[in-house]
Amino acid sequence: MATSAHTIDPGDLPRAMLEVATSLNDYVIVLPIVICLMGGAFLLLVRGWRGLQLGLTLTFLVAIAALEVQLFVRVLYDGPVAMTMGNWLPPFGITFAVDVLGAGFALAATIATIVVVVYYSTDTMLREVRYGFYSLIMLLLAGVTGAFLTGDLFNLYVWFEVMLIASFGLMIIGGRKIQLDGAVKYGFLNFLATTFFLIGLGYLYGLIGTLNMADIARVAGQTDSAAMIAVAGLFLLAFGMKAAAFPVNAWLPASYHTPDSAISALFGGLLTKVGAYALLRTMILLMPAARDVLDPVITVVAVFTLLLGPMGAMAQTNLRRAIGFLVIGGIGSVMAGIAISGPYGVPGGGLYALHSMLTMTAFYLVAGLVEQISGTDDIRKMGGIYRASSVLSILFLVLVFAAAGLPPFLGFWPKLLLLQGALSTDDWLLAAAILVNSLFTSIAGARIWAHVFWRNGREGEPATASNPDLKPVSEAISRPAILASVVLVALILYMGLRPNILFESARIAASDLLDPARYTQAVNLEVPER
Amino acid sequence: MIEQVLAALVGIFFTAAIYLILSKAIIRMLLGIAILGNGVNLLIFTLGRVSREVPPIVSDGELIPAEGFANPLPQALILTAIVIGFAMFTFLLVLGYRAYQELNADNTDTMRVAEPKDAPRPPLSY
Amino acid sequence: MRTVIFRTIAPSLAAIMLVFSVFVLLRGHNEPGGGFIGGLIAASAIAIYGIAAGVTEVRSAIRVPPLNIAGFGVVIAGFSGLLSLGEHVPYLSGLWAFIPFGNSEVAISTPMVFDIGVYLVVLGTVSAVALALEETEEDHHD
Numbered sequence: 001m002a003t004s005a006h007t008i009d010p011g012d013l014p015r016a017m018l019e020v021a022t023s024l025n026d027y028v029i030v031l032p033i034v035i036c037l038m039g040g041a042f043l044l045l046v047r048g049w050r051g052l053q054l055g056l057t058l059t060f061l062v063a064i065a066a067l068e069v070q071l072f073v074r075v076l077y078d079g080p081v082a083m084t085m086g087n088w089l090p091p092f093g094i095t096f097a098v099d100v101l102g103a104g105f106a107l108a109a110t111i112a113t114i115v116v117v118v119y120y121s122t123d124t125m126l127r128e129v130r131y132g133f134y135s136l137i138m139l140l141l142a143g144v145t146g147a148f149l150t151g152d153l154f155n156l157y158v159w160f161e162v163m164l165i166a167s168f169g170l171m172i173i174g175g176r177k178i179q180l181d182g183a184v185k186y187g188f189l190n191f192l193a194t195t196f197f198l199i200g201l202g203y204l205y206g207l208i209g210t211l212n213m214a215d216i217a218r219v220a221g222q223t224d225s226a227a228m229i230a231v232a233g234l235f236l237l238a239f240g241m242k243a244a245a246f247p248v249n250a251w252l253p254a255s256y257h258t259p260d261s262a263i264s265a266l267f268g269g270l271l272t273k274v275g276a277y278a279l280l281r282t283m284i285l286l287m288p289a290a291r292d293v294l295d296p297v298i299t300v301v302a303v304f305t306l307l308l309g310p311m312g313a314m315a316q317t318n319l320r321r322a323i324g325f326l327v328i329g330g331i332g333s334v335m336a337g338i339a340i341s342g343p344y345g346v347p348g349g350g351l352y353a354l355h356s357m358l359t360m361t362a363f364y365l366v367a368g369l370v371e372q373i374s375g376t377d378d379i380r381k382m383g384g385i386y387r388a389s390s391v392l393s394i395l396f397l398v399l400v401f402a403a404a405g406l407p408p409f410l411g412f413w414p415k416l417l418l419l420q421g422a423l424s425t426d427d428w429l430l431a432a433a434i435l436v437n438s439l440f441t442s443i444a445g446a447r448i449w450a451h452v453f454w455r456n457g458r459e460g461e462p463a464t465a466s467n468p469d470l471k472p473v474s475e476a477i478s479r480p481a482i483l484a485s486v487v488l489v490a491l492i493l494y495m496g497l498r499p500n501i502l503f504e505s506a507r508i509a510a511s512d513l514l515d516p517a518r519y520t521q522a523v524n525l526e527v528p529e530r
Numbered sequence: 531m532i533e534q535v536l537a538a539l540v541g542i543f544f545t546a547a548i549y550l551i552l553s554k555a556i557i558r559m560l561l562g563i564a565i566l567g568n569g570v571n572l573l574i575f576t577l578g579r580v581s582r583e584v585p586p587i588v589s590d591g592e593l594i595p596a597e598g599f600a601n602p603l604p605q606a607l608i609l610t611a612i613v614i615g616f617a618m619f620t621f622l623l624v625l626g627y628r629a630y631q632e633l634n635a636d637n638t639d640t641m642r643v644a645e646p647k648d649a650p651r652p653p654l655s656y
Numbered sequence: 657m658r659t660v661i662f663r664t665i666a667p668s669l670a671a672i673m674l675v676f677s678v679f680v681l682l683r684g685h686n687e688p689g690g691g692f693i694g695g696l697i698a699a700s701a702i703a704i705y706g707i708a709a710g711v712t713e714v715r716s717a718i719r720v721p722p723l724n725i726a727g728f729g730v731v732i733a734g735f736s737g738l739l740s741l742g743e744h745v746p747y748l749s750g751l752w753a754f755i756p757f758g759n760s761e762v763a764i765s766t767p768m769v770f771d772i773g774v775y776l777v778v779l780g781t782v783s784a785v786a787l788a789l790e791e792t793e794e795d796h797h798d
Contacts, residue, residue: 022745044726086747161617164618177632178644206576254644459653609692613692
């Protein structure tokens with residue numbers, strides 16, 4: 001039966017639109033993504049002007065970084081901010097909600113992207129630009145930033161797919177056989193992961209009828225807990241796959257070493273961390289009750305990821321495959337943070353993911369330089385690079401220490417928090433795994449370092465023989481590439497030496513994850529009772 | 531009643547999809563992925579509550595849609611998922627075809643370019 | 657595929673489909689239709705014309721590369737959202753203007769601009785894929 005307009009007074013209908021003016025400052029929430037998407041499309045339009053591409057890309061990226069700095073400072077001091085698209089009242093519209101965790105990750109992702117773009121600026125640029133290389137980079141960053149800033153789970157799925165499409169394109173640029181091989185495995189398994197995520201979303205929607213994160217955080221506790229555990233399990237599987245946690249990590253070492261090293265760096269730095277971020281978001285903020293039930297599973301996953309990552313790295317002869325295993329080991333630390341939870345585990349896990357974003361990007365970049373000098377990807381044939389370039393050896397060693405979590409490098413501080421958390425909850429297994437992970441990572445990294453830099457020549461030759469295959473540094477590597485790597489490593493070093501602001505941000509980020517009051521308030525929903 | 535039928539259908543879709551994805555042949559995995567995508571869409575549709583009422587369209591001169599309108603949100607979610615799934619499927623299809631041409635392999639067991647089967651032992655000095 | 661009948665009918669069929677796609681696009685605000693489905697219809701028109709007349713002729717007929725159409729679509733869709741910047745409402749809010757036109761009035765809105773953007777994106781990407789696939793098929797025939 002149709003109700004005619006005459007019997008309804010518009011004023012009687014429940015409100016669906018926001019009636020408060022939006023401050024222009026709030027646009028800082030969406031502008032990074034808008035610039036990414038529109039900038040990427042614009043770069044596609046002007047792909048004929050190759051000279052313009054690099055300059056335009058860097059301009060867009062710096063603008064995005066500036067906006068994200070502003071956003072980060074704002075959420076750090078004033079708490080989370082949100083904007084719901086199309087003037088709808090939450091939870092009807094698609095919400096973008098930013099807290100310290102999201103803003104910090106987004107900023108780190110943009111910084112890593114800028115470094116990679118500078119690194120790659122001279123190399124094979126003219127060959128790749130034709131395929132819309134810079135558009136794909138912008139699209140990838142749009143997906144990553146969107147995932148970090150969104151406050152809606154279905155929107156998170158969409159950003160995952162945006163990221164996936166862009167990464168497919170980047171992975172097969174060049175079209176070598178090895179890239180096709182890697183892309184098949186990467187493509188199938190990642191698409192499967194997002195499909196699992198979609199299944200979880202379907203169940204969640206059927207259960208509570210909302211996909212707005214703040215709304216989920218509000219009502220998740222009042223729902224049938226067994227069904228919520230099933231949903232959380234699906235999310236754990238899906239995001240664990242995206243993050244390359246044991247036992248669903250096989251796609252990462254199969255694919256990350258196949259594209260150019262700059263693209264590996266972008267993937268190693270950004271993609272798995274989006275999975276880690278999504279895990280932190282869903283397990284800690286949205287479904288803490290289900291996380292408590294899944295805790296033993298997450299602990300086992302964390303322990304195995306922590307141990308098997310660096311062990312895999314020790315067994316490799318391909319430099320970038322070895323680093324791929326170190327990326328997996330880093331994800332183990334984030335999983336440990338989620339398993340420990342509480343006021344130590346959450347900031348530890350979050351901070352580790354941030355550290356891993358920068359460190360792993362730098363790792364792949366330095367590995368790329370090493371490969372260019374030695375002309376091979378085989379660790380056994382690389383010896384003698386210390387003589388060729390002592391700067392590279394220092395960069396690599398700093399990164400090994402940072403990844404292993406030795407003081408005073410960046411990786412040490414999150415590991416300290418994690419260890420403190422594990423000991424405070426008497427979780428000896430995790431505490432031991434975290435320490436053994438540091439030991440194994442140091443061994444794996446130091447072995448690579450010794451073979452690549454310390455040895456004079458190749459494996460199997462007398463120790464005094466020098467390596468004839470090394471190219472002169474000035475020819476093999478471009479100046480922007482080495483400059484970009486040095487700047488990124490210097491940033492990692494500086495952040496390790498001055499961790500105060502990191503600790504403070506991580507503490508605020510964790511308290512907003514553990515208690516969703518400020519988050520839901522920012523989205524304009526009633527505060528839940530916990 | 532229709533919910534149970536749809537739920538069973540989703541189950542059949544998932545079964546077939548998982549069986550196909552576990553295969554070694556790329557083309558079967560592709561078919562599995564396509565079926566899985568359709569199964570998920572059907573799942574979301576079913577979970578959004580099935581009703582045989584009016585479409586969620588506001589007629590001329592009305593302010594709200596007629597009483598008992600169908601839930602439009604799952605349809606929007608499914609449309610998005612279909613579009614994305616379609617794009618991914620197209621990409622994977624082309625990728626699989628290229629891989630078949632270049633690597634001469636439709637079998638994942640023989641796709642070992644990125645991970646060589648006879649991988650050398652790790653360096654033993656140090 | 658290139659029979660005389662098909663080649664004769666294809667141009668007019670494509671033209672009708674293109675016009676119909678614009679109709680579907682503009683109908684989309686309050687009734688079934690919209691940019692996505694309109695773009696798909698337009699892309700099918702281009703694909704049909706490509707099968708009948710050959711990819712080279714289609715490419716010269718549409719003048720701009722399909723990917724540029726898609727890129728332009730993203731730019732105007734994003735731009736339609738930025739218009740709400742001046743009105744102090746969140747991104748992508750619907751803004752309306754009613755322009756008197758003879759005895760009736762024409763409604764111009766940002767959702768429509770957004771939908772046109774979507775139309776161009778779908779048209780661009782789908783026809784790019786379709787033309788690329790038709791091109792490889794031609795290579796095999798030669």
